[in-house]
Amino acid sequence: MPARTSWIPYALIAPSVAFLGALFLVPLVQTIWLSFATADGLTLANYERMTGDLNFSLAVRNTFLLTLVVVPIQVALALAMATMVSKLEKGRDLALWILTIPLGISDLAAGLAWLALLQNTGYLNSALYALGLISGPVGWLSQETPWSLFAAIVLAEIWRATAIVLVILIAGLQLIPKEFAEAAEIFGAKPWTRFRKITLPLLKPSLQSALILRTVLAFEVFAVVYALGGRNFPVLAGEAYTWQNENQNYGVAAAYAVLIMGISLAATAVYLRVLKTRPEQLP
Amino acid sequence: MTRQVTFRIIALAATLLAGSSAAQAQETIFYSTQLRPIEEASKVRDVLLKGIPGKVTYVVDEPSPFAVRLKAETQAGKRTISVVGALHGELQPHVPGDLQPIDDVVAKVANRGIPASLMDLGKLGTAQQQYIPWMQATYVMVANKQALPFLPAGADVNTLTYAQLQQWAKNIVDRTGQRRLGFPAGPTGLMPRFFQGYFYPSFTGGVVSTFKSADAEAGWNAMKELWAVSSPNSTNYNFMQEPLLAGEVWIAWDHIARVKEALTLQPDQFVAFPAPAGPKGRGYMPVIAGLAIPKDAPDRAGAVAVIEHMTKPETQLLTATEVGFFPVVKADLPPNLAPGIKLLAGAVAATQGAKDALVSLLPVGLGAKGGEFNKVYSDTFQRIVLRNEPVKTVLADQANVLATLMKDTGAPCWAPDKPSQGPCPVN
Numbered sequence: 161m162p163a164r165t166s167w168i169p170y171a172l173i174a175p176s177v178a179f180l181g182a183l184f185l186v187p188l189v190q191t192i193w194l195s196f197a198t199a200d201g202l203t204l205a206n207y208e209r210m211t212g213d214l215n216f217s218l219a220v221r222n223t224f225l226l227t228l229v230v231v232p233i234q235v236a237l238a239l240a241m242a243t244m245v246s247k248l249e250k251g252r253d254l255a256l257w258i259l260t261i262p263l264g265i266s267d268l269a270a271g272l273a274w275l276a277l278l279q280n281t282g283y284l285n286s287a288l289y290a291l292g293l294i295s296g297p298v299g300w301l302s303q304e305t306p307w308s309l310f311a312a313i314v315l316a317e318i319w320r321a322t323a324i325v326l327v328i329l330i331a332g333l334q335l336i337p338k339e340f341a342e343a344a345e346i347f348g349a350k351p352w353t354r355f356r357k358i359t360l361p362l363l364k365p366s367l368q369s370a371l372i373l374r375t376v377l378a379f380e381v382f383a384v385v386y387a388l389g390g391r392n393f394p395v396l397a398g399e400a401y402t403w404q405n406e407n408q409n410y411g412v413a414a415a416y417a418v419l420i421m422g423i424s425l426a427a428t429a430v431y432l433r434v435l436k437t438r439p440e441q442l443p
Numbered sequence: 444m445t446r447q448v449t450f451r452i453i454a455l456a457a458t459l460l461a462g463s464s465a466a467q468a469q470e471t472i473f474y475s476t477q478l479r480p481i482e483e484a485s486k487v488r489d490v491l492l493k494g495i496p497g498k499v500t501y502v503v504d505e506p507s508p509f510a511v512r513l514k515a516e517t518q519a520g521k522r523t524i525s526v527v528g529a530l531h532g533e534l535q536p537h538v539p540g541d542l543q544p545i546d547d548v549v550a551k552v553a554n555r556g557i558p559a560s561l562m563d564l565g566k567l568g569t570a571q572q573q574y575i576p577w578m579q580a581t582y583v584m585v586a587n588k589q590a591l592p593f594l595p596a597g598a599d600v601n602t603l604t605y606a607q608l609q610q611w612a613k614n615i616v617d618r619t620g621q622r623r624l625g626f627p628a629g630p631t632g633l634m635p636r637f638f639q640g641y642f643y644p645s646f647t648g649g650v651v652s653t654f655k656s657a658d659a660e661a662g663w664n665a666m667k668e669l670w671a672v673s674s675p676n677s678t679n680y681n682f683m684q685e686p687l688l689a690g691e692v693w694i695a696w697d698h699i700a701r702v703k704e705a706l707t708l709q710p711d712q713f714v715a716f717p718a719p720a721g722p723k724g725r726g727y728m729p730v731i732a733g734l735a736i737p738k739d740a741p742d743r744a745g746a747v748a749v750i751e752h753m754t755k756p757e758t759q760l761l762t763a764t765e766v767g768f769f770p771v772v773k774a775d776l777p778p779n780l781a782p783g784i785k786l787l788a789g790a791v792a793a794t795q796g797a798k799d800a801l802v803s804l805l806p807v808g809l810g811a812k813g814g815e816f817n818k819v820y821s822d823t824f825q826r827i828v829l830r831n832e833p834v835k836t837v838l839a840d841q842a843n844v845l846a847t848l849m850k851d852t853g854a855p856c857w858a859p860d861k862p863s864q865g866p867c868p869v870n
Contacts, residue, residue, distance in 0.1 A: 214826060281691060302676050303675065390629045391629070391630045406817070
């Protein structure tokens with residue numbers, strides 16, 4: 161009997177494996193190939209073009225800066241929100257539903273929404289003007305105001321993508337048995353100690369998933385940056401897009417894509433190592 | 444029971460598939476990067492393509508997917524498109540790989556009166572005709588009437604110089620505190636064309652050969668001054684009609700198709716006029732869109748019919764009145780033009796008729812490197828104007844990039860650069 165069922169899981173998983181193979185692995189190999197292929201055979205010319213470009217170091221710096229600022233804030237916020245939501249007795253679903261609204265919005269739409277708020281003739285300037293704080297439109301997103309542009313992008317990214325971390329952490333919190341916290345309370349542990357010694361360690365697997373997901377996505381950040389800052393704030397994915405669409409040099413665009421993939425893989429490997437959870441530590 | 448249903452679904456799907464492939468055999472697919480907005484595309488479908496024998500399906504796409512699709516169809520060996528409409532520079536990368544020579548069509552449209560110089564551009568630097576000119580446009584300046592009181596004394600918008608433009612924008616800054624001159628320097632804005640067709644010819648009398656000349660240096664210094672009185676949001680603008688309509692910008696330079704909406708919506712609020720002149724003349728650049736036939740087009744006869752129809756003088760005039768692109772054939776524009784289009788037509792005529800007009804032709808022979816040619820000018824602009832790097836160093840650096848590009852493609856000089864033997868030199 162077991163022999164007969166053993167092929168069933170494979171058959172069931174085959175379509176998705178074939179799907180990913182055809183639409184993910186094949187293009188991946190093609191992209192890597194494209195990044196090395198030049199008129200003189202396989203060379204590093206595209207990578208040299210990429211690193212020699214005037215926006216390259218800026219794009220690397222901006223992408224890392226954005227990731228380093230956005231991801232920790234999002235995790236901290238999501239942790240706080242998740243703890244609060246899980247304490248709610250009534251209206252928990254409603255609160256969760258409202259907090260996750262941004263998840264349903266595409267990142268470009270989110271970028272455009274923030275653009276409507278922050279552009280010269282946007283709601284922020286209108287409000288400040290009505291309050292008498294400014295005398296005319298103030299530019300927040302121009303190339304001459306890099307810090308307010310950066311702040312705007314950080315704000316939009318936090319607004320847009322904190323919810324995904326929240327959802328993962330809430331799922332993780334629900335897995336933690338209440339008995340641990342109750343036992344600790346009996347022994348006199350204060351809320352902060354309980355959070356640090358019980359919740360956080362037991363949440364590690366969920367934190368790991370959330371961090372991997374958010375960091376990989378943060379390295380790929382594009383639409384929000386593009387909507388708010390155009391090319392005033394170069395990021396890696398944006399440069400890949402520019403090389404593909406404006407400069408029509410598919411080789412350099414592929415080199416950028418491979419670089420982003422390399423960085424994402426490295427970040428994932430780091431998280432897997434640093435946040436490794438032994439089976440006995442699982443709730 | 445279930446089996447019957449399944450059979451029925453299969454039968455239905457088969458009929459649908461058969462039906463659609465039969466329909467495909469009859470229709471001519473006209474694939475275009477031009478006239479993309481929905482209103483313009485419907486005009487093409489409902490007005491401009493009327494009266495053509497056979498069924499023509501007008502499909503539009505952005506330039507980048509357009510290039511990818513043409514190449515992909517060639518690689519796959521399966522062509523679905525019969526005729527393409529795109530800009531000169533967008534068709535260039537597809538020669539000789541994806542387009543077929545159409546010398547026979549030249550004979551068919553010989554009586555249309557397309558000027559020989561325009562027709563020659565359609566050879567894209569080869570010996571054979573690659574596209575037939577379809578429609579033309581150019582770039583103009585548009586100003587909000589609120590800006591006119593700030594014009595420097597003695598300046599006339601129709602004979603403006605770059606120095607006067609700078610003074611004009613400076614007057615506005617001095618008296619209103621706002622930088623109201625705008626350029627389309629955003630990610631999809633046409634700023635590189637400003638440098639290639641306007642700034643460089645006006646200041647240096649060339650585009651490539653004079654790239655790092657002393658005139659160019661002086662020009663870039665003037666550009667820095669111009670930028671200091673331009674809206675800091677210029678690097679976010681792609682279509683100047685938007686900041687013009689919002690009142691954020693009072694004076695702007697852009698492609699006529701990208702300011703048209705401002706002029707047609709509020710013809711009383713705006714004026715249109717030629718781009719300014721520099722020390723070497725009033726540089727300007729025409730924009731030519733052409734019609735071409737891809738290799739192995741499934742319906743070549745239908746494609747030729749589309750080209751014949753679109754180049755008819757009456758269709759050309761209809762194109763001008765309906766979508767604001769100007770004829771490539773000899774045809775007088777009708778007096779019943781919409782007020783906004785009339786403003787544009789006036790500015791175009793004033794540009795072409797200016798005494799100091801200096802036409803900058805479209806680059807030929809750059810092949811797939813057109814995007815990187817643009818990049819040389821945008822990078823130079825970024826480094827000199829936005830990042831304030833020393834003019835001389837940047838020009839020397841970028842001149843090397845440009846020289847390599849010219850050598851790699853072997854592109855000879857085009858006007859206003861003096862003709863060259865071999866690749867256009869960067870002096």
